[in-house]
């Protein structure tokens with residue numbers, strides 16, 4: 070019997086609608102109409118059912134034995150090892166001897182339960198997650214400017230009606246391919262502007278009169294944005310009435326922009342004056358105050374993953390506010406959130422400083438509210454923890470935690486400065502990893518807990534538009550795998566925690582709704598029944614009869630006085646900048662075929678055939694200087710380490726730049742090279758740029774012999 074199930078893709082934040090049909094021991098996926106994908110799927114979506122049958126799927130708990138091997142064991146034994154390890158560490162060093170690392174792919178119910186489990190079953194303040202690596206700078210800038218962070222404060226489909234869209238550091242033609250259809254309106258009117266050091270497939274969407282590609286140097290987006298604001302002021306395109314009615318802080322921002330005249334911007338960013346002028350012209354003409362159909366400014370990881378990413382996003386917001394775009398139908402600023410539940414994952418308590426509903430953990434009223442829902446004393450909820458990079462760096466040190474539980478992340482591939490991170494993970498007394506495949510992090514673990522995955526369980530996700538949707542169970546999980554809600558329920562009981570940990574996701578959503586009610590991300594009116602019926606509701610949704618809020622800020626911003634706050638920002642250098650011995654910028658990013666650390670997609674034949682391994686993309690001029698040809702193995706070295714992969718020559722990137730995808734592990738891992746320096750406000754590491762040297766790999770042993 071084959072029964073179709075309407076659900077959503079396991080991967081990115083577009084959460085494309087899909088339909089799963091089990092037949093003869095396999096499952097097939099077909100696209101289904103949903104506003105974000107309108108019947109489209111990318112290659113990863115089409116091939117996603119293969120993940121359910123990964124040949125090395127973990128279906129029994131594993132425990133590392135005395136000889137250092139991971140061996141199958143029973144759930145009782147695995148739980149026993151965890152509970153003993155947690156108790157021993159906490160007896161010696163207090164509750165913060167144990168830490169938790171979560172993920173933006175977990176359902177809302179899991180993200181909520183994991184935050185609760187950390188705070189009241191483990192009693193630790195130390196929880197953070199891989200979303201810190203993702204959009205935390207945009208979240209910080211959004212909170213600072215608007216008093217609220219929802220990636221897109223409008224439906225994605227709104228883009229189509231605009232005259233202009235400025236994409237700052239996003240390659241959505243490869244990272245969210247079905248979303249490209251929403252750019253057809255602006256492209257048909259010549260209005261797509263893309264800032265990227267590479268002429269990516271997304272930048273290529275601007276070809277043939279569809280818009281403009283600004284091929285800026287990495288780490289210079291802030292200056293390009295200041296330059297655009299400078300020109301907007303010069304063109305008298307600033308919406309003075311909007312600034313007067315809806316914004317504070319314009320004067321300081323205008324003063325900073327005045328100093329970035331186009332010739333100076335060109336020197337700092339490599340963007341020619343005429344191109345910058347043309348981009349400003351496109352944007353300004355599209356604004357409502359100029360009588361245009363509207364304009365959007367969107368940031369992706371290229372703009373955000375920097376040691377000054379929060380300021381760069383702030384510059385993008387300042388430009389949007391100056392042009393009168395935010396909180397207006399048909400225009401706006403947004404951040405393109407990345408992971409499947411990157412949005413919901415940051416709202417319900419996985420973040421070091423947050424409680425459910427996007428409440429602050431240091432706010433007494435918030436603590437009181439959540440404590441009541443959890444049935445505990447507010448005083449027993451720990452205070453704020455530390456952001457991901459700092460947490461990883463502290464593992465196994467004299468002042469840091471000695472036990473770590475990982476749920477839904479693979480930091481042994483995706484964290485910056487991997488050699489150091491792997492060393493910290495190895496130094497732990499107890500590393501517990503819950504996953505359904507033996508990820509690189511799981512391979513370092515002392516205990517591995519096999520869990521169910523997307524199509525084997527039901528749960529809710531909040532997509533890049535803040536739209537809460539239902540992902541439904543379509544197949545039976547393999548014997549031996551356990552749902553994480555059950556795992557936390559079991560462990561909490563074994564640890565002697567009196568609070569309830571529900572195992573039914575519908576019950577957890579109900580509790581989450583109560584815990585978030587009255588908070589910023591208010592899910593109070595969201596219920597399993599509403600989502601089950603096919604509704605997909607944008608938060609805030611405070612009451613059961615509330616339709617949800619597709620467009621935010623139309624009347625006022627979420628700040629105390631209802632006005633958006635402009636914050637003056639200025640240029641800052643790349644943290645690990647070019648110098649003798651490190652003459653090239655390494656930039657990192659994504660390929661169409663692979664998802665994140667590759668733990669999932671490197672196990673799918675249909676995807677690895679297209680992208681079997683890492684590569685180092687070089688400009689032919691650079692390659693010639695290095696004496697390197699297409700396919701030659703090259704070694705890239707930074708102040709942290711090195712990686713080796715075949716050279717791929719391309720005229721699509723700036724000659725000062727080399728590019729590596731970060732989906733691969735071991736000697737091919739881009740994160741062997743990346744800089745763990747973080748943004749002072751968001752804690753986001755500078756994944757996107759560091760100084761490197763590149764040499765043909767075969768010359769390495771010679772050099773070593775010579776020295």
Ligand SMILES: Nc1nc2c(c(=O)[nH]1)N[C@H]1C(S)=C(S)[C@@H](COP(=O)(O)OP(=O)(O)OC[C@H]3O[C@@H](n4cnc5c(=O)[nH]c(N)nc54)[C@H](O)[C@@H]3O)O[C@H]1N2
Nearest residue numbers: 238240244287288369370371407408658659661663664665
């Ligand atoms: N295929 C695929 N799709 C994905 C994912 C995946 O792993 N694979 N992951 C999902 C997730 S979690 C995320 S966060 C999103 C990310 O989606 P994107 O933000 O689109 O992805 P990236 O490739 O990381 O970065 C975008 C671009 O930034 C450019 N870039 C590098 N440095 C700079 C810079 O200094 N300035 C500017 N302007 N650009 C720069 C790179 O050349 C790259 O083309 O994708 C989601 N979708």
Ligand SMILES: Nc1nc2c(c(=O)[nH]1)N[C@H]1C(S)=C(S)[C@@H](COP(=O)(O)OP(=O)(O)OC[C@H]3O[C@@H](n4cnc5c(=O)[nH]c(N)nc54)[C@H](O)[C@@H]3O)O[C@H]1N2
Nearest residue numbers: 199202203476477478479483503508657665666668731756
């Ligand atoms: N150099 C460089 N590094 C980067 C980036 C970059 O652009 N450049 N981008 C960063 C970004 S934006 C992100 S989002 C991070 C992501 O980095 P990672 O955390 O490494 O992301 P994934 O590969 O998605 O890892 C998720 C893991 O959890 C498992 N998993 C999936 N669903 C579940 C579940 O429900 N429960 C459990 N227990 N496990 C599950 C998967 O099998 C996988 O092993 O990488 C960051 N690292």
Ligand code: SF4
Nearest residue numbers: 078080081085111114
């Ligand atoms: S774009 Fe994202 S959600 Fe859509 S099919 Fe591809 S990976 Fe899945």
Ligand SMILES: [Mo]
Nearest residue numbers: 202203407408
């Ligand atoms: Mo991400």
